Amino acid sequence: MKGRQRMFIIDAMSRTPVYEQLIEQVETMVLTGVMKSGDKMPSVRSLSGELSINPNTIQKAYAELDRKGLIASVPGKGSFISENAMDIIGNDKREQAADLKDLIGEMKLAGVTKQEIMKIIEEVYG
Template sequence: MYQIDVISRTPVYEQIIRQTEEFILKGVLKPGDRMPSVRTLSVELSVNPNTIQKAIAELDRRTLIKSVPGKGSFISDNALELMHIAKRTNYRISKRSL
């Protein structure tokens, strides 16, 4: 699902964020869907778990996902709506912008 370009100048965590946003827009990830765990993504992508955690934290800060302690991270109910607004206004999502 996720693909990392190791030669890209874009940081890995940002690549994960952008791909998650694309998956939400394309309907690959729907509200309520569980995100892969940090450990799973780390092994799958051969990326340091701290990098994955940084991407998850940023997605949570942007309210695109909701982290539930002990359960995992899930796509928020309004993620698609937030992505459409961001795309329409060409604006990055953050809690400050809501």
């Protein structure tokens, strides 16, 4: 880990479980281009040491990333970002649009105006 910036940051005070924080950070790094298809993931042992986290927690995150198809494990070589990770994450986010629609509906019922929602969208999209 010498000479490189820490990739993962864990918020011990967060209500989000550590393994989910790791998954979210991998997804964000793929979406922002920090990690690309074929990039090697840190080993479970090295990441466990770097973050002072139980290796089983790291393994749980890696198993979920593998299940989602975002990483591929190569025996004896390690885990790598899969070729279609970006597409998988994009499709997952599109599926979440239904949840967003429900949330916007709830916001409307609570009196949040369309203009307020549009302002938030403009802030995100710039």
